[in-house]
Amino acid sequence: MAAEKIYRASTTAPVNIAVVKYWGKRDAKLNLATNSSLSVTLSQDDLRTLTTATCSSSYTGDDSLTLNGAPSDITGARTQACLRELRSLRQALEDADAALPKLSAMPLRLVSENNFPTAAGLASSAAGFAALVRAVADLYELRSLPTDLSLIARQGSGSACRSLFGGYVAWRHGTQADGLDSRAEQVAPASHWPQMRALVLVVSAAKKGVSSTSGMQQTVGTSDLFGERVARVVPKHMDAMEAAVAARDFASFAEVSMKDSNSFHACCADTYPPIYYMNDVSRAAVRAVEAINEAAGKTIAAYTFDAGPNAVIYYLEENSGPVVGTFYGLLRGTEGWKDEAKSYSSSSIQ
Numbered sequence: 001m002a003a004e005k006i007y008r009a010s011t012t013a014p015v016n017i018a019v020v021k022y023w024g025k026r027d028a029k030l031n032l033a034t035n036s037s038l039s040v041t042l043s044q045d046d047l048r049t050l051t052t053a054t055c056s057s058s059y060t061g062d063d064s065l066t067l068n069g070a071p072s073d074i075t076g077a078r079t080q081a082c083l084r085e086l087r088s089l090r091q092a093l094e095d096a097d098a099a100l101p102k103l104s105a106m107p108l109r110l111v112s113e114n115n116f117p118t119a120a121g122l123a124s125s126a127a128g129f130a131a132l133v134r135a136v137a138d139l140y141e142l143r144s145l146p147t148d149l150s151l152i153a154r155q156g157s158g159s160a161c162r163s164l165f166g167g168y169v170a171w172r173h174g175t176q177a178d179g180l181d182s183r184a185e186q187v188a189p190a191s192h193w194p195q196m197r198a199l200v201l202v203v204s205a206a207k208k209g210v211s212s213t214s215g216m217q218q219t220v221g222t223s224d225l226f227g228e229r230v231a232r233v234v235p236k237h238m239d240a241m242e243a244a245v246a247a248r249d250f251a252s253f254a255e256v257s258m259k260d261s262n263s264f265h266a267c268c269a270d271t272y273p274p275i276y277y278m279n280d281v282s283r284a285a286v287r288a289v290e291a292i293n294e295a296a297g298k299t300i301a302a303y304t305f306d307a308g309p310n311a312v313i314y315y316l317e318e319n320s321g322p323v324v325g326t327f328y329g330l331l332r333g334t335e336g337w338k339d340e341a342k343s344y345s346s347s348s349i350q
């Protein structure tokens with residue numbers, strides 16, 4: 001008897017770094033955000049997740065996931081929600097066409113690999129869930145649009161919905177209770193602003209102390225400043241950021257990025273008890289950006305920090321000399337930097 005066929009699909013998904021930050025959920029089960037956010041997708045040459053999904057009627061047991069070579073728990077509610085939705089879409093195709101193989105009934109084996117530290121504030125869950133959802137969607141030949149897959153990836157990890165697109169991506173928080181309007185869309189492709197670059201400074205590759213999921217719920221529950229951020233600060237930043245991207249206005253892009261990062265970390269500090277993601281090396285990166293901009297006499301660099309100490313510095317290619325040069329000088333010459341910070345090569349946007 002012929003061996004049972006193994007069905008297979010592989011995909012990669014990129015990391016995205018928000019310039020207007022997602023922080024806070026209005027529905028923790030569906031991962032519905034309290035505010036919209038906007039991110040820039042980094043090149044997969046530097047940071048990406050590669051996921052292969054297979055299924056076969058010869059497989060026995062439950063679905064499984066291998067992450068960076070080690071077995072990983074797949075029974076969590078978020079992963080289960082993604083797989084359930086993808087299976088039910090496949091099931092609908094099979095119900096409509098009896099000739100299709102019954103992939104939805106077969107156990108899934110997922111093998112996933114990051115080329116960067118997991119859970120170190122480098123958006124590994126974003127690339128991870130985006131790759132998982134797209135690999136299974138491809139395996140099941142769903143032909144769904146990225147914005148529809150973003151609804152599924154969002155349930156894995158909020159920021160994952162943005163990693164299904166390249167370039168400049170908005171996640172609209174939406175207002176519906178079912179979350180069907182809480183989805184990502186591309187604001188502009190990378191080719192719209194090809195000079196944009198991101199320098200990722202890995203200050204620490206250790207796992208972060210407070211997970212985003214629990215940190216943001218503590219902020220929602222205890223920070224008064226957070227209400228102001230959601231009601232007034234983020235809507236203003238979203239409008240200004242979309243206008244800055246449309247006009248390729250780097251000074252405005254940079255100002256909004258830095259202010260939004262500061263606002264997010266201020267809300268973390270206003271959480272009770274306070275959450276501190278940035279450390280002394282992060283603060284030295286802020287001062288370095290200020291010094292670079294002062295020396296240039298205009299804004300040529302912008303910092304942003306997620307739920308960890310690592311810095312992402314945005315700049316335009318034409319200014320890579322003063323920006324990257326300054327940071328490499330710091331990395332080489334300063335105690336603390338030399339030991340703690342390891343830079344990824346600067347990344348283009350894809």
Ligand code: 2P0
Nearest residue numbers: 018021022157158159212213306307
């Ligand atoms: C962002 N972060 O917009 C913000 C900025 C961290 C700071 O999205 O609970 O891992 O899985 O929905 O997506 C990190 O939060 O949280 C995040 P869950 P997620 O990129």
